[in-house]
Amino acid sequence: MNETLLSISDLRVYFHSVRGEYKVVDGVNLTVNRNEILGLAGESGCGKSTVIEAVMRLIRPPGYIQAGEIMFRPEGEPAVDLLELDERSLEQIRWKYISYVPQASMNSLNPIMRIETQIADVMKAHSTLTKPEIHERATQVLDIVGLPARVLDAYPHELSGGMKQRAIIAIAMTLSPQLVIADEPTTALDVNVQRAILEAILNIKEETGTTVLFVSHDLAVHAELVDRLAIMYAGKIVEVDTVYNLFKQQTHPYSQRLFSSIPVLGGSRVRQESILGQAPDRLNWPSGCRFHPRCPFAMDKCSQIEPPLVEIETGHHVACHLAYDVATSEIILPTKEGQHEKPA
Numbered sequence: 001m002n003e004t005l006l007s008i009s010d011l012r013v014y015f016h017s018v019r020g021e022y023k024v025v026d027g028v029n030l031t032v033n034r035n036e037i038l039g040l041a042g043e044s045g046c047g048k049s050t051v052i053e054a055v056m057r058l059i060r061p062p063g064y065i066q067a068g069e070i071m072f073r074p075e076g077e078p079a080v081d082l083l084e085l086d087e088r089s090l091e092q093i094r095w096k097y098i099s100y101v102p103q104a105s106m107n108s109l110n111p112i113m114r115i116e117t118q119i120a121d122v123m124k125a126h127s128t129l130t131k132p133e134i135h136e137r138a139t140q141v142l143d144i145v146g147l148p149a150r151v152l153d154a155y156p157h158e159l160s161g162g163m164k165q166r167a168i169i170a171i172a173m174t175l176s177p178q179l180v181i182a183d184e185p186t187t188a189l190d191v192n193v194q195r196a197i198l199e200a201i202l203n204i205k206e207e208t209g210t211t212v213l214f215v216s217h218d219l220a221v222h223a224e225l226v227d228r229l230a231i232m233y234a235g236k237i238v239e240v241d242t243v244y245n246l247f248k249q250q251t252h253p254y255s256q257r258l259f260s261s262i263p264v265l266g267g268s269r270v271r272q273e274s275i276l277g278q279a280p281d282r283l284n285w286p287s288g289c290r291f292h293p294r295c296p297f298a299m300d301k302c303s304q305i306e307p308p309l310v311e312i313e314t315g316h317h318v319a320c321h322l323a324y325d326v327a328t329s330e331i332i333l334p335t336k337e338g339q340h341e342k343p344a
């Protein structure tokens, strides 16, 4: 199992401006295993969508990929560095191997085309299927996301917001990609509609074995869906673990703060960024650990040395001086109470 499908190493995406370089993504390391749902979380503006756009090679000027490697290892095919591919090779990878549901794409359906035509267009462009085969596949993909076959004949305006979002996900599934990347597909939808989307994504994983990279700023949504969760802060990954472990205990002080701001079920939905305050300046990140100015546990070295992302327990990666002593290479495991102390 645990075979890596996608591995992102030291990815840096910068944006030119007259004021300088905005280091929006600045040294991201992340792996996605085959057949898992990996969640990417972090407050709005931390760089989640930019990471995804780099994977899809959709960064446009003034943005550019300053450094990094994104290895994609499709089943039965040689591994490729997505950052090295030319436009033609990329066209072959998109949809067929990796498909993408962009943020706020719910209203990107063509308003004057029936859903079946929109699914068929993708298939015609990327495969040689016949008309009846296309119809059969279109019915299948709608079923996978929990939509009835009659939706094929519908125009977008005849569908609810949640149905449109599921139709978009269905279109992403038409060519049986090995990886589906969905960026905030549940954001701005009400809780019941969100549930239908989450069920659709779980069903995709269960029925087709497709790997999913799921982006959301909403931890409550991750709790219901993902297998592992990566927490991003200020252009970097600060902690990764199984969603179960992370909800039980967070080691990075930023993760602790993020989790403590989860709105209570049934309570009013407070935007997380307002609780966490303004994120630091992307033109001028704080030195050392970027979280140190906001960290209640900051030590002298936190402003001087950047903490590396280290696997402190199997599958649990943290970038924090409280968890790893860079001078002695010693791992410092947190206690059950979430306190940090050196092991005996």
Ligand SMILES: Nc1ncnc2c1ncn2[C@@H]1O[C@H](COP(=O)(O)OP(=O)(O)O)[C@@H](O)[C@H]1O
Binding pocket: 015, 016, 017, 022, 024, 042, 043, 044, 045, 046, 047, 048, 049, 050, 051, 061, 062, 063
């Ligand atoms: N052209 C640009 N120039 C400067 N900054 C940009 C540009 N495009 C995006 N950004 C900044 O990158 C930051 C991260 O954006 P994004 O990846 O969308 O974050 P997230 O998806 O986590 O909310 C945002 O603060 C945004 O303002």
Ligand SMILES: [Mg+2]
Binding pocket: 048, 049, 050, 103, 183, 184
């Ligand atoms: Mg985003």
